[in-house]
Amino acid sequence: MQSADGDEASPEPAAGAEALCLAHIHDPFLHRRLRAAASPGVCTFGHASKAQRLVVPVRLLARTVLAALSDRRSDAAGEWEHDDADKAPANPAEVMGQACRTALDAEVLKSVRDHLDRQYWDGYRVPFVPRAGLLRYSWDSFCRTVVERELDLPGDDQPPGSDRDRLAALMGRIAGTIREAGLIGTIEQGERIWRGRMRPDRTSPGYRAGDIGAAPPDRAAENRMSRAGVPLFYGSADIATAVAEISARDERRPYAAVAAFEVTRPIRIIDLVDIPGLPSLFDHEQAARHDSLVFLQDFAKDLSRPVFYDGRKHRDYRPTQYLTDHFRQSTELNVEGIRFRSAHNGGVNYALFVDADQCLEPDAAEGEGTLRLIKGSESVHDLDRSHVTQAV
Ligand SMILES: [Zn+2]
Secondary structure: OEOOOOOEOOOOOOOOOOEEEHHHEOOHHHHHHHHOOOEEEOOOOOOOOOOOEEEEEHHHHHHHHHHHHEOOOOOOOOOOOOOOOOOOOOOHHHHHHHHOOOOEOHHHHHHHHHHHHHHHHOOOOOOOOEOHHHHOOOHHHHHHHHHHHOOOOOOOOOOOOOHHHHHHHHHHHHHHHHHHOOOEEEEOOOOEEEEEEEEOOOOOOOOOHHHHOOOOHHHOOOEOOEOOOOOOEEEEOOHHHHHHHHHOOOOOOOEEEEEEEEEOOOEEEEEOOOOOOOOOOOOHHHHHHHHHHHHHHHHHHHHHOOOOOOOOOHHHHHHHHHHHHHHHHOOOOOOOEEEEEOOOOOOEEEEEOOOHHHEEOOOOOOOOOOEEEOOOOOEEEEOOOOEEEEEO
Protein backbone atom coordinates (compact mmCIF):
# COMPACT_ATOMS: atom_id res chain seq x y z
CA MET A 1 0.00 0.00 0.00
CA GLN A 2 1.26 3.48 -0.87
CA SER A 3 0.61 6.21 1.61
CA ALA A 4 -0.36 9.62 0.23
CA ASP A 5 3.09 11.14 0.53
CA GLY A 6 4.67 8.30 -1.40
CA ASP A 7 6.47 6.48 1.40
CA GLU A 8 6.14 2.76 1.67
CA ALA A 9 3.67 2.09 4.47
CA SER A 10 5.08 0.15 7.37
CA PRO A 11 4.16 -3.50 7.58
CA GLU A 12 1.11 -4.40 9.66
CA PRO A 13 1.95 -3.74 13.30
CA ALA A 14 2.06 -6.69 15.64
CA ALA A 15 -1.22 -7.64 17.29
CA GLY A 16 -2.12 -5.11 19.93
CA ALA A 17 0.84 -2.89 19.06
CA GLU A 18 -1.13 -0.36 17.05
CA ALA A 19 -1.16 3.11 18.51
CA LEU A 20 -3.55 5.97 18.04
CA CYS A 21 -3.20 9.70 18.42
CA LEU A 22 -5.66 11.62 20.55
CA ALA A 23 -7.49 13.06 17.53
CA HIS A 24 -9.45 9.80 17.23
CA ILE A 25 -10.95 10.07 20.73
CA HIS A 26 -14.13 12.13 20.91
CA ASP A 27 -15.14 11.70 24.55
CA PRO A 28 -13.56 14.60 26.49
CA PHE A 29 -13.09 12.59 29.69
CA LEU A 30 -11.45 9.65 27.90
CA HIS A 31 -9.34 12.13 25.94
CA ARG A 32 -8.04 13.75 29.15
CA ARG A 33 -7.46 10.40 30.81
CA LEU A 34 -5.39 9.01 27.91
CA ARG A 35 -3.55 12.24 27.26
CA ALA A 36 -1.91 11.81 30.62
CA ALA A 37 -0.57 8.44 29.48
CA ALA A 38 0.39 9.41 25.91
CA SER A 39 3.93 9.61 24.57
CA PRO A 40 5.44 10.66 21.22
CA GLY A 41 5.09 8.04 18.49
CA VAL A 42 3.50 7.27 15.15
CA CYS A 43 -0.27 6.98 14.82
CA THR A 44 -1.45 3.88 12.96
CA PHE A 45 -4.70 5.44 11.80
CA GLY A 46 -5.34 7.54 8.75
CA HIS A 47 -2.48 10.00 8.47
CA ALA A 48 -0.50 10.69 5.32
CA SER A 49 2.67 11.72 7.12
CA LYS A 50 4.63 9.70 9.60
CA ALA A 51 5.17 12.69 11.84
CA GLN A 52 5.43 11.97 15.53
CA ARG A 53 2.33 12.71 17.57
CA LEU A 54 1.22 11.99 21.11
CA VAL A 55 -0.06 8.43 20.89
CA VAL A 56 -1.32 5.65 23.15
CA PRO A 57 -1.24 1.93 22.39
CA VAL A 58 -4.56 0.37 21.37
CA ARG A 59 -4.21 -2.15 24.18
CA LEU A 60 -4.00 0.67 26.75
CA LEU A 61 -7.14 2.22 25.29
CA ALA A 62 -8.88 -1.17 25.58
CA ARG A 63 -7.78 -1.60 29.17
CA THR A 64 -8.81 1.92 30.17
CA VAL A 65 -12.28 1.63 28.66
CA LEU A 66 -12.98 -1.82 30.09
CA ALA A 67 -11.88 -0.66 33.54
CA ALA A 68 -14.36 2.23 33.33
CA LEU A 69 -17.18 -0.07 32.25
CA SER A 70 -16.51 -2.84 34.72
CA ASP A 71 -18.24 -3.44 38.01
CA ARG A 72 -15.74 -3.00 40.83
CA ARG A 73 -18.06 -3.89 43.65
CA SER A 74 -17.23 -7.11 45.43
CA ASP A 75 -20.87 -8.21 45.30
CA ALA A 76 -21.21 -7.67 41.55
CA ALA A 77 -24.02 -9.96 40.56
CA GLY A 78 -24.38 -9.60 36.82
CA GLU A 79 -27.50 -9.01 34.85
CA TRP A 80 -30.99 -9.93 35.95
CA GLU A 81 -31.40 -13.38 34.59
CA HIS A 82 -34.08 -14.04 32.03
CA ASP A 83 -35.01 -17.54 30.90
CA ASP A 84 -33.77 -17.08 27.38
CA ALA A 85 -30.80 -14.93 28.32
CA ASP A 86 -27.42 -15.79 26.94
CA LYS A 87 -25.63 -17.39 29.86
CA ALA A 88 -22.19 -16.71 28.42
CA PRO A 89 -20.17 -14.08 30.28
CA ALA A 90 -20.18 -10.62 28.74
CA ASN A 91 -18.00 -10.44 25.66
CA PRO A 92 -15.69 -7.44 26.18
CA ALA A 93 -15.46 -6.74 22.44
CA GLU A 94 -19.26 -6.53 22.19
CA VAL A 95 -19.56 -4.21 25.18
CA MET A 96 -16.72 -2.08 23.82
CA GLY A 97 -18.43 -1.85 20.44
CA GLN A 98 -21.67 -0.59 21.96
CA ALA A 99 -20.07 1.79 24.42
CA CYS A 100 -17.63 3.46 22.02
CA ARG A 101 -19.78 4.04 18.93
CA THR A 102 -19.46 7.82 19.18
CA ALA A 103 -16.38 8.06 21.40
CA LEU A 104 -13.92 6.56 18.89
CA ASP A 105 -13.38 6.75 15.15
CA ALA A 106 -14.76 3.63 13.46
CA GLU A 107 -11.35 2.48 12.29
CA VAL A 108 -9.92 2.69 15.81
CA LEU A 109 -12.93 0.96 17.32
CA LYS A 110 -12.54 -1.93 14.88
CA SER A 111 -8.90 -2.27 15.88
CA VAL A 112 -9.75 -2.29 19.60
CA ARG A 113 -12.42 -4.92 19.02
CA ASP A 114 -10.01 -7.04 16.99
CA HIS A 115 -7.48 -6.76 19.78
CA LEU A 116 -10.02 -7.96 22.37
CA ASP A 117 -11.27 -10.72 20.07
CA ARG A 118 -7.73 -12.02 19.62
CA GLN A 119 -7.28 -12.17 23.38
CA TYR A 120 -10.63 -13.91 23.67
CA TRP A 121 -9.82 -16.57 21.08
CA ASP A 122 -6.28 -17.01 22.37
CA GLY A 123 -7.92 -18.31 25.51
CA TYR A 124 -7.04 -15.30 27.58
CA ARG A 125 -10.45 -14.43 28.95
CA VAL A 126 -10.43 -10.85 30.09
CA PRO A 127 -12.05 -10.98 33.54
CA PHE A 128 -14.88 -8.59 32.92
CA VAL A 129 -18.24 -8.03 34.61
CA PRO A 130 -19.95 -4.97 33.12
CA ARG A 131 -21.05 -2.47 35.74
CA ALA A 132 -24.58 -3.00 36.93
CA GLY A 133 -26.07 0.14 35.43
CA LEU A 134 -25.08 -0.79 31.91
CA LEU A 135 -27.12 -3.95 31.80
CA ARG A 136 -28.97 -5.01 34.88
CA TYR A 137 -30.39 -1.63 35.69
CA SER A 138 -31.07 -0.49 32.18
CA TRP A 139 -34.65 0.51 31.41
CA ASP A 140 -35.20 -2.38 29.00
CA SER A 141 -33.99 -4.94 31.47
CA PHE A 142 -36.11 -3.36 34.22
CA CYS A 143 -39.20 -3.50 31.97
CA ARG A 144 -38.66 -7.15 31.16
CA THR A 145 -38.18 -8.05 34.80
CA VAL A 146 -41.29 -6.21 36.00
CA VAL A 147 -43.48 -7.58 33.20
CA GLU A 148 -42.30 -11.19 33.19
CA ARG A 149 -42.34 -11.63 36.94
CA GLU A 150 -45.37 -9.49 37.71
CA LEU A 151 -43.48 -7.84 40.52
CA ASP A 152 -45.06 -5.63 43.12
CA LEU A 153 -43.38 -2.66 44.68
CA PRO A 154 -40.51 -3.47 47.00
CA GLY A 155 -41.99 -4.09 50.44
CA ASP A 156 -40.79 -5.73 53.61
CA ASP A 157 -40.20 -9.08 51.99
CA GLN A 158 -36.84 -8.55 50.31
CA PRO A 159 -34.47 -11.46 50.82
CA PRO A 160 -30.94 -10.44 49.82
CA GLY A 161 -30.30 -11.15 46.15
CA SER A 162 -34.00 -11.51 45.30
CA ASP A 163 -35.60 -9.56 42.46
CA ARG A 164 -37.38 -7.33 44.94
CA ASP A 165 -34.15 -6.67 46.78
CA ARG A 166 -32.51 -5.67 43.50
CA LEU A 167 -35.45 -3.47 42.58
CA ALA A 168 -35.28 -1.76 45.97
CA ALA A 169 -31.56 -1.09 45.43
CA LEU A 170 -32.27 0.27 41.96
CA MET A 171 -35.04 2.55 43.25
CA GLY A 172 -32.75 3.87 45.96
CA ARG A 173 -30.09 4.71 43.42
CA ILE A 174 -32.58 6.41 41.10
CA ALA A 175 -34.03 8.47 43.96
CA GLY A 176 -30.53 9.57 44.94
CA THR A 177 -29.77 10.73 41.41
CA ILE A 178 -33.10 12.58 41.17
CA ARG A 179 -32.15 14.66 44.19
CA GLU A 180 -28.48 15.14 43.35
CA ALA A 181 -29.16 16.08 39.73
CA GLY A 182 -31.73 18.69 40.72
CA LEU A 183 -34.68 16.88 39.14
CA ILE A 184 -37.07 18.01 41.87
CA GLY A 185 -39.17 21.00 40.85
CA THR A 186 -42.23 22.94 41.96
CA ILE A 187 -45.44 23.88 40.24
CA GLU A 188 -46.11 27.28 41.73
CA GLN A 189 -49.39 28.47 43.12
CA GLY A 190 -51.38 30.16 40.34
CA GLU A 191 -49.96 28.12 37.44
CA ARG A 192 -52.53 26.72 35.02
CA ILE A 193 -52.93 23.12 34.00
CA TRP A 194 -55.18 22.26 31.06
CA ARG A 195 -57.43 19.25 30.71
CA GLY A 196 -59.54 18.27 27.74
CA ARG A 197 -61.96 15.80 26.24
CA MET A 198 -62.82 14.99 22.66
CA ARG A 199 -66.33 16.02 21.60
CA PRO A 200 -68.69 15.04 18.74
CA ASP A 201 -69.80 18.65 18.13
CA ARG A 202 -68.88 22.23 18.90
CA THR A 203 -71.30 22.88 21.74
CA SER A 204 -69.65 23.92 24.98
CA PRO A 205 -69.98 21.14 27.54
CA GLY A 206 -69.92 23.50 30.55
CA TYR A 207 -67.52 21.32 32.49
CA ARG A 208 -67.52 21.17 36.26
CA ALA A 209 -64.46 20.02 38.19
CA GLY A 210 -66.35 16.80 38.88
CA ASP A 211 -66.57 16.16 35.12
CA ILE A 212 -63.06 16.93 34.04
CA GLY A 213 -60.94 16.58 37.20
CA ALA A 214 -59.31 13.38 38.40
CA ALA A 215 -61.60 10.34 38.24
CA PRO A 216 -62.77 8.82 41.54
CA PRO A 217 -61.18 5.41 42.26
CA ASP A 218 -64.16 3.41 41.05
CA ARG A 219 -63.95 5.09 37.64
CA ALA A 220 -60.16 5.43 37.30
CA ALA A 221 -59.22 3.34 34.29
CA GLU A 222 -55.83 1.76 33.79
CA ASN A 223 -53.38 4.08 32.16
CA ARG A 224 -49.74 4.23 31.34
CA MET A 225 -48.82 5.64 34.74
CA SER A 226 -51.60 4.29 36.94
CA ARG A 227 -53.28 0.97 37.55
CA ALA A 228 -57.06 0.67 37.41
CA GLY A 229 -58.61 2.25 40.50
CA VAL A 230 -55.66 4.54 41.17
CA PRO A 231 -56.57 8.20 40.53
CA LEU A 232 -54.07 10.29 38.61
CA PHE A 233 -54.56 13.76 37.20
CA TYR A 234 -53.08 14.13 33.71
CA GLY A 235 -52.83 17.64 32.30
CA SER A 236 -50.78 19.95 30.09
CA ALA A 237 -49.14 23.34 30.54
CA ASP A 238 -50.92 24.87 27.53
CA ILE A 239 -54.00 24.36 25.35
CA ALA A 240 -52.12 23.16 22.25
CA THR A 241 -50.44 20.36 24.19
CA ALA A 242 -53.67 19.33 25.94
CA VAL A 243 -55.43 19.11 22.56
CA ALA A 244 -52.52 17.25 20.94
CA GLU A 245 -52.51 14.68 23.76
CA ILE A 246 -56.22 13.84 23.61
CA SER A 247 -56.76 14.11 19.87
CA ALA A 248 -54.31 11.31 19.19
CA ARG A 249 -56.63 8.93 21.04
CA ASP A 250 -59.86 9.59 19.27
CA GLU A 251 -60.20 10.24 15.59
CA ARG A 252 -63.98 9.89 15.41
CA ARG A 253 -64.80 13.00 17.39
CA PRO A 254 -63.42 16.08 15.63
CA TYR A 255 -63.71 18.62 18.46
CA ALA A 256 -61.78 19.09 21.67
CA ALA A 257 -63.10 20.91 24.73
CA VAL A 258 -60.47 22.15 27.18
CA ALA A 259 -60.55 23.94 30.51
CA ALA A 260 -57.89 25.06 32.97
CA PHE A 261 -57.30 24.34 36.61
CA GLU A 262 -55.33 26.75 38.76
CA VAL A 263 -52.83 25.33 41.21
CA THR A 264 -53.87 26.45 44.71
CA ARG A 265 -50.64 25.62 46.55
CA PRO A 266 -47.07 24.79 45.51
CA ILE A 267 -46.78 21.18 44.31
CA ARG A 268 -43.44 19.39 44.61
CA ILE A 269 -42.76 17.22 41.58
CA ILE A 270 -40.12 15.19 39.76
CA ASP A 271 -39.15 17.23 36.73
CA LEU A 272 -38.11 15.14 33.71
CA VAL A 273 -38.62 17.91 31.14
CA ASP A 274 -34.95 18.88 30.96
CA ILE A 275 -32.78 16.06 32.20
CA PRO A 276 -29.23 17.42 32.54
CA GLY A 277 -26.42 16.32 30.28
CA LEU A 278 -24.80 13.00 31.06
CA PRO A 279 -21.37 12.72 32.61
CA SER A 280 -18.95 10.69 30.51
CA LEU A 281 -19.78 7.01 30.25
CA PHE A 282 -16.08 6.41 30.95
CA ASP A 283 -15.93 8.32 34.25
CA HIS A 284 -16.21 5.56 36.80
CA GLU A 285 -16.60 8.06 39.64
CA GLN A 286 -19.82 9.25 37.97
CA ALA A 287 -21.08 5.80 36.98
CA ALA A 288 -24.15 5.74 39.24
CA ARG A 289 -25.22 9.21 38.12
CA HIS A 290 -24.64 8.41 34.44
CA ASP A 291 -26.54 5.14 34.50
CA SER A 292 -29.43 6.52 36.57
CA LEU A 293 -29.85 9.50 34.26
CA VAL A 294 -29.95 7.20 31.23
CA PHE A 295 -32.60 5.13 33.03
CA LEU A 296 -34.67 8.27 33.71
CA GLN A 297 -34.25 9.48 30.13
CA ASP A 298 -35.61 6.15 28.89
CA PHE A 299 -38.50 6.32 31.39
CA ALA A 300 -39.34 9.86 30.22
CA LYS A 301 -39.21 8.72 26.59
CA ASP A 302 -41.60 5.91 27.42
CA LEU A 303 -44.01 8.36 29.09
CA SER A 304 -43.90 10.57 26.02
CA ARG A 305 -44.86 7.91 23.53
CA PRO A 306 -48.32 8.29 22.02
CA VAL A 307 -50.65 6.70 24.49
CA PHE A 308 -53.32 4.47 23.07
CA TYR A 309 -52.37 3.74 19.52
CA ASP A 310 -48.89 2.41 20.04
CA GLY A 311 -50.02 -1.20 19.65
CA ARG A 312 -48.84 -2.25 23.09
CA LYS A 313 -50.91 -4.29 25.46
CA HIS A 314 -51.91 -2.76 28.76
CA ARG A 315 -49.79 -5.30 30.54
CA ASP A 316 -46.81 -3.45 29.12
CA TYR A 317 -47.76 -0.39 31.12
CA ARG A 318 -46.59 -2.21 34.22
CA PRO A 319 -43.03 -0.82 34.22
CA THR A 320 -44.15 2.82 33.94
CA GLN A 321 -46.92 2.15 36.47
CA TYR A 322 -44.39 0.53 38.77
CA LEU A 323 -41.97 3.43 38.69
CA THR A 324 -44.76 6.02 39.05
CA ASP A 325 -46.17 4.09 42.02
CA HIS A 326 -42.75 4.05 43.57
CA PHE A 327 -42.39 7.81 43.19
CA ARG A 328 -45.86 8.28 44.66
CA GLN A 329 -45.00 6.24 47.74
CA SER A 330 -41.43 7.40 48.27
CA THR A 331 -41.10 9.28 51.55
CA GLU A 332 -37.52 10.05 50.55
CA LEU A 333 -38.62 11.98 47.45
CA ASN A 334 -41.87 13.30 48.92
CA VAL A 335 -43.35 14.40 45.58
CA GLU A 336 -46.90 14.72 44.29
CA GLY A 337 -46.37 14.28 40.59
CA ILE A 338 -44.16 14.17 37.53
CA ARG A 339 -43.58 16.75 34.81
CA PHE A 340 -42.51 15.35 31.42
CA ARG A 341 -42.42 16.28 27.77
CA SER A 342 -45.12 15.48 25.22
CA ALA A 343 -44.01 13.48 22.21
CA HIS A 344 -46.74 15.14 20.13
CA ASN A 345 -45.47 18.70 20.16
CA GLY A 346 -42.64 18.92 22.70
CA GLY A 347 -44.94 20.69 25.19
CA VAL A 348 -45.08 20.02 28.90
CA ASN A 349 -47.34 17.44 30.53
CA TYR A 350 -48.13 16.68 34.15
CA ALA A 351 -49.17 13.55 35.96
CA LEU A 352 -50.23 14.58 39.47
CA PHE A 353 -51.03 12.32 42.40
CA VAL A 354 -54.25 14.22 42.96
CA ASP A 355 -57.63 12.61 43.47
CA ALA A 356 -61.14 13.86 42.69
CA ASP A 357 -61.59 15.47 46.13
CA GLN A 358 -58.62 17.75 45.50
CA CYS A 359 -60.10 19.16 42.26
CA LEU A 360 -62.27 22.07 43.43
CA GLU A 361 -65.19 23.72 41.64
CA PRO A 362 -64.68 27.41 40.76
CA ASP A 363 -67.10 28.49 43.45
CA ALA A 364 -66.04 26.07 46.18
CA ALA A 365 -65.22 27.55 49.58
CA GLU A 366 -61.51 27.52 50.45
CA GLY A 367 -60.66 23.98 51.39
CA GLU A 368 -58.12 21.27 51.12
CA GLY A 369 -57.96 21.35 47.35
CA THR A 370 -54.88 21.31 45.16
CA LEU A 371 -56.44 22.44 41.89
CA ARG A 372 -59.36 24.76 41.22
CA LEU A 373 -61.26 24.86 37.93
CA ILE A 374 -60.99 28.35 36.45
CA LYS A 375 -64.36 29.87 35.60
CA GLY A 376 -64.51 30.97 31.95
CA SER A 377 -61.41 29.01 30.86
CA GLU A 378 -63.37 26.50 28.80
CA SER A 379 -63.08 26.55 25.01
CA VAL A 380 -63.92 24.19 22.14
CA HIS A 381 -61.45 23.57 19.34
CA ASP A 382 -62.16 22.37 15.85
CA LEU A 383 -59.31 20.02 15.08
CA ASP A 384 -59.79 20.19 11.32
CA ARG A 385 -59.33 23.93 11.25
CA SER A 386 -57.28 24.24 14.42
CA HIS A 387 -59.05 27.27 15.84
CA VAL A 388 -61.44 28.05 18.64
CA THR A 389 -65.03 27.78 17.50
CA GLN A 390 -66.73 28.66 20.73
CA ALA A 391 -65.70 29.88 24.12
CA VAL A 392 -67.70 30.46 27.29
ZN1 LIG B 1 -4.09 9.57 14.48
